[in-house]
Amino acid sequence: MRRLIWIVVMLAWTTVHAQVRFTATVDRTVLRVGESVQLTLTFEGAASGIAAPALPQMDGLKQIGGPFSSSNTSIINGRVSSSSGFTYVLRAVREGRAEIGAAQIAHKGQTYRTQPISLTVLSPSANAPNADPSDGAGEDVFLRVYPDKKEVYLGEQVSVQYKIFFTVQITNPEFVRMPKATGFWIEDIPLPKELPLTDEIIGGKRYRAAVIRKSALFATTVGDLEVEPLVVNVKIQTGGRGRSRDPFDLFNDPLFQFGRQMVPREVASPDFTIRVKPLPQVGVPAGFDGAVGQFRAKAVLDRPSCHVDEGVTLTVDIEGQGNIQMLPKPQISFPADIQSFDPEITDDIRRGGNRVSGRKSFRYVLIPRAPGVQVIPAWSYVYFDPERGQYSQAEVPELRLAVDNRIGGPGLQPSVPVASKQGVETIATDIAFAKTRAGAWHSISSVRPHASAMFWIGTGLPWAGLAAIALWTRVQRKKRGPLLARLRAERDATRLLDLAERQAKTGKIEVALRHLDGAAERAIFAAAGMTAKTHGAEQIREAALANGIQEDVLTGVQAIREECDLFRFGAGGGTAERCQAMIQDSRARIEALLKTFRANGRSA
Template sequence: MNSKVLSAGIIALFILVMMVLPALGQSPITAEVDRASLSTDETVALTVRINGAAGNPVAPELPPLDGFQVVGSNSGTQIRVVNGVFSSSAAYTYHLRPIETGDLVIPPISVTLNGQTYSTDPITIQVTQGSAPAQSAPVQGEPQAAPTELNGQDMYVEAFVDNETPYQGEQITYTFRFYNAVSLGNPANYEPPSFTGFWSDTEPEQVQYNTEAGGRIYNVNEVRTILFPTVAGEIIIEPTRLEVPGGFFSRGANLMTRPVTVDVQPLPPNAPADFTGAVGQYQIDAAVDLTETRVNEPVTWQVRVAGYGNIDTLPEPIWPETPGWRDFDSTSTINTEVRDGRISGSQVYEKLLIPTEAGQLTLPAVNYTYFDPEQEQYLTVSADPITVNVAPGVNGETAMFNPDDTPKVGAEGEVAETAVALKAIKPLAEGKISQPVTQKPIYWLLWLIPVFGVALHYGWQKRQAYRRQNSALIRSQQAQKKANKALKQAQKADSDPYASASQILLTYLMEKLNKPVQGLTQQELVALLSDEGVDTAVAQKAADILTTCEMGRYAPVQDSNLQSNNLLDYTKQVIDELEKEL
């Protein structure tokens, strides 16, 4: 009996050991792909899963992915508490596009948990040629160098232009970048500047990619806006704002870039007499729909100006004199596209011509003068002359009908033989003649309606223009009102006083000063407010509130004014004091 019991115990122990050993040796990180083979036209999803029994899981360190381009990423976290034991797991998914063919290898991916580094196994993927040739990653989606100020923050924004000293009318690109290393619960609200002093009519281009900085992987959202400066001199592009709403596990943020200064250069003097303002690189050609026609039969003369620049505002060519032709006003058609980050396209001008005489008539060359900012000089291009053979009209006429050749009535009322006799005009029947409508008062009252409508529209347009050109001033004037309203809502909703006070005060300062204040130290904030004319004691109160909000969630506050039950009221008091100082 004892031997049977002993044997059963040994077998049970063996089974238990065989079950436990694999678990003990199991790595907390795994990597898998949703397909093992694909073409260069497709993408593959690489998912890295991390299980951490203690502590929060950290993002994996992606190795260089030779042969692949990261075109998107997302992540998710799951937290569980079972019998008092806390555990967490995370999944990081990277969407990869192959840019080479053959057997491509995703190297081992590493993560450090509790001081120990774990790695996944390498993954081999077979890539075949798709319908389009495999290319290197496009410039617009390539990861760009991270700014030096990005050193581990959860979020960061920056803005810049690709040319700080353009010529008036030369294209520049304004780029806004949002670096984000955390998961967002809701979409961020992007508020671009008004771009006063620039012309812009194209939809901003948006690209997304990943980059690494400060040991963290950032998802970068980039918005590129094409601009054409319309005036010379220094133009300051006001900050771009980004409002990141808070989620259940994350705090919101109000981010703002630094202003961008553009020093616009005037066009060089001594421009040619036929220069009408075109800036860029252009060519010109001309054509007609008929090279053979008859007198009095129309011909369409088409002139096309094409190239790179502000196509929508290109001035019309100076049309030359056309002896032997009668011409009519021209019409134009615009075609534009964004190619490699530059606006290109054409304007096609059409003029209707009617030949007034038979023979071989010539449409002269058409010249077009523009300023090339790359060569920094004025250039002139020309369309070749066009010859049109004009035959006599269908009735044999060799010249256009002249209205002055109509028959005249003689002095004694006799009509020339070639004249057509006019029928007698029947007299109006006798009867009551109604009053003309122009003599009725309602007629003139109705005329006031469109006048009144035009005046209203003009006033509304002026108001909108003022708001666009003075958006920063309007925000500054309304900053206190918005802050007080937000404080009342926070008190009514019983929100976290520390998070609410911090966000409301920072937003007030950014809108009042039109300067970024997020991330400033206490000393830097006091110095900034002092430079704006705020009393040092009042500036210190604002800095104390922000410091308290950071500490208040973890430790009790001694100052009675800064305790949670008084914090929102105290914040309102300090904002009122700042409003008087500013």
Template sequence: MTGGSRFATGARWSGFLGLWMTALGLPVAALAQDVGARAFLSAPQVGVGRQFVLNVEVSGTQQLDADPVLPDMEDFASFLSAGTSTSIQIVNGRTSMAITYQYRFQALTEGTFEIGPVSVTVGDEVVQTEPVTLVVSDAPPPPAAGVDPADPGAAIGPDDLFLETRVSSNRVFENEPIIVEYRIFTRVPVQSYAITTLPQATGFWTEELEQPAAPQAERVVRNGSEYLTATVRRVVLFPTGPGSKTLDPLSVEAQVRVRERSVFDPFSDIFGRSSLFDQRVPVVVASRPVTLEVLPLPSADRPRSFAGHVGTLGVSASVDRAAVETNEAVTLTVEYSGTGNLRTLAPPEIDFPVEFETFPPETSERISEGGGSLQGSRSFEYVLIPRVPGELIIPGIEIAYFDPASRQYGSARSEPLEISVTGDAVEGDVAGAVPTAVETIRDEIRFIHVGTPRFRRVGLPVYATGVFWLVLLVPLAAVGGAMVFRRHRDRLEGDVAYARVRRAGRMAKRRLARARGLAGGDPREFYAEVAGALQGLLADKLNIAEAGLVREEAGRMAVRRGASPETLERLFACLDDCDRQRFAPAGTDRESPERVLERAAGIMEDLARELSR
């Protein structure tokens, strides 16, 4: 019997195996078996960006106190997920058992690599596996090159499912926008997909483009084969410096529906529809790196006001009032409009007349995709307060830019603005409120609370007071509470299931507190403790062994007990994230420990509440 998920099945079956052996008249001692371990790969050769599975089989036991310790593989592989399966065999009256840990990785670098020994601790004994060799090649692996025939995803080749990167141009100027589109192509049934690894945008300013909630799929023909394709991600990149730059691969994990060949489904054979015995197989694909050539901006004819903007620009300036009294606020609005990386435009440096008191500008922007770039406007609003009457002039604003289409510099300039100020000159400090610049003064007077006082009657008999009844009933309540508490204690000692359910929340919070203490240390220990707190809470609430049930069965049991599918989805996603972070390379960007703890605490609170109903 086998089963796979984050939860091992060994603890559950080991409890029933002795009874089953006794019923068959076989000695339970026949379970005795020497402990051993071996490591093997799902395939000795994989392509760059494809996935492979490192299997660690431990024979002679069905449960380990600690997970196997893997060697460092971050130089050539990225961890994806982990699972377990168990097996029991009876041959000639002798029973053998084994537990297999399955670690999925994505191959990153071409070459031949040795995966070092895996350490497995069983009791006081430490067992190590033999090293295995992995070949990562850009060429497709030869047919049947050690591929496990039992693997349902073995038949999915590089031409069946792949990811492609499309760029608007491979040769651009510094700070010139590049639209990058990642598309998935498939000719196998894909139920869903998710991005697992985002490329490092070193040397680029990145702007994400909006994606529809349900990507639009379309059918295309490539090399004589029909594919279904959809856009996975779209971004605009602005190179921040000249030179040769490389776009790293983007990785996607797709859930592919694969039919179980060993199971006969007459309805599928007759009607040609999806089989009842289809499996969902995770398949990881990655795009190929793309090399870009970034040209430096020409130094000839560069305007003095040029600040690095590449695209087109226009500038306008306006005031809300052209005639005001002294000490009245005027709003000056400066708007840049055009194409390119508008978010990096800094507020203009304006030489205001000394008669104005000025305040820092407030910024607003309207930016969208268009014309193969980003387009829109960025505005700055200044609050000006004239202190002296007269005809005051705000000088024009000039800004320069480089147009990559014409390969020439250009500039734009706004017209000067004249403001007529009347009234008397203001001397010294000025009191009064200034919009958006001076804080509103709060009321400083607190009124005395006026209300009718409460009266009570005097001369009441003792039995008519609340104190009398309180003194009379408190001893009775204490006796009743003691009886309930004693019954609760007796049940905790005699009913294991009741004790686990009652103590589940407290034990999970204790483990989460231990994880908080590990937040600044080894990430592996931190994420392992967070995962243990979540997994232990679910196991205690369902009264099962922590490693005793596959995920699907645990989910069904939890739903029957009142847990919502949304909460379970958050729980399993958090467990997957913890597994992925435990094996992530040292330099990987991780979610902050405070955020992870907050997320885990929210899941624990919702799960405990739902399973207690």
């Protein structure tokens, strides 16, 4: 799989290689004053006979040789491509950072530019950089390390690149041992999945090169700190060149020589030492807490106003270059009337390029305890800037928070100092005091109520009373049953008579006759003291006569029922007027019967 990735990388490279390109490479990036460095400007494309380009602007370097030109022509799948190289020998003349500006060349009306290059120039007496270009030069595969600085301040970043050089086909390197760097905080800088390849000439020999690891080291202690070698394992092709099996016939590229024996080899980078200096002890500003780098600070409240005892969030962002993870908390003096809690800390670290940068956020929850305008005074974030070699401060202006009193309404100011709130601490525990009221007294026997007779008396008495009432009701009902029935029948007879009269007036003859029939029936029941449910018609008649009702009166009322039937089903039919007249006549007869009934004292 790794081999496949490597092949894809190579293919991508060859595709680019076929295009016009102008590049600048150096054979080393760290050197001492007086030492030389080779700068190679390569023009790649389908052209030849390019004139040597002019040297770019340089700072701290002087040309002592060159240009030495070289050219290379290849035919790939019938396409001719060529490259021309121009090598200059430069000498470092001043300690510090040396710059090679962008070289430019004009070709077919277009101008091509190279990328600027930075070099680190050490003093003549400095230890020879371990990443000396001569290390490993001449071998077909070797590894080099390029720290951008050899001497730093405590907490300052050192960017380290590990680059593999090769002239034969190799597989993707496998990391066997990572470089151990005691005394450093290490941040790995991610690399692209497809490692970019470059051509570099070292000792007059052309190599393919790729950066395989980038790290940012932050010194956490002072002294000469050693960084141990990185060890990788690669498989290299052995034996002479043969015809490639590659379908694209990339015969000119040694990386695409398949079918040869692959032999594993361990390759190690040189170790190197970095001198870590302490931070200056003079002129340390108040509030410095160990931040090293270049930073900006800002603070924002999530709202400009709030109520008393309502939470507000203050977000403080520290942004810049340096060891973001190790950044200390800012020192902010909150007013006495604002209660603050420990901040919630988050960071957003960017590891692109060679420098580690990013943002660290501190989110404070603030609770104002008193109304009014609360002022968070201006403050500054103090850090040491290693580039300038001095302490700096990122200033943050004061913030204002308008706090109103929710209970008392906006603008209410307390007339006494507002106390800061705190929890009530328990100092000691003790039993509760004696009760001062005796409460309800119980006899000792009533503590268990079911053991006392009063409980059973109290419980049973209502039910005994209910039983007595039920019994009395039953007796009364039995005793006064006939009388009650007669009273009810009398009342019903009068009510139905009234209803019949009302219905006849509105023309509802059928309903009126039904009511009249019912009235006559109830009147007879009342006179007899019976109901049809329990007795037959003849028995009822006899009972009525026995109760002292005159026979003619009784017969007259009984005739009403027959008249109703005749009226309802008679041949001539009836009119409303005739019905009313009949009801009037019937009323007289029914009232005569009831009158006789009442005259006999109802209890007959």
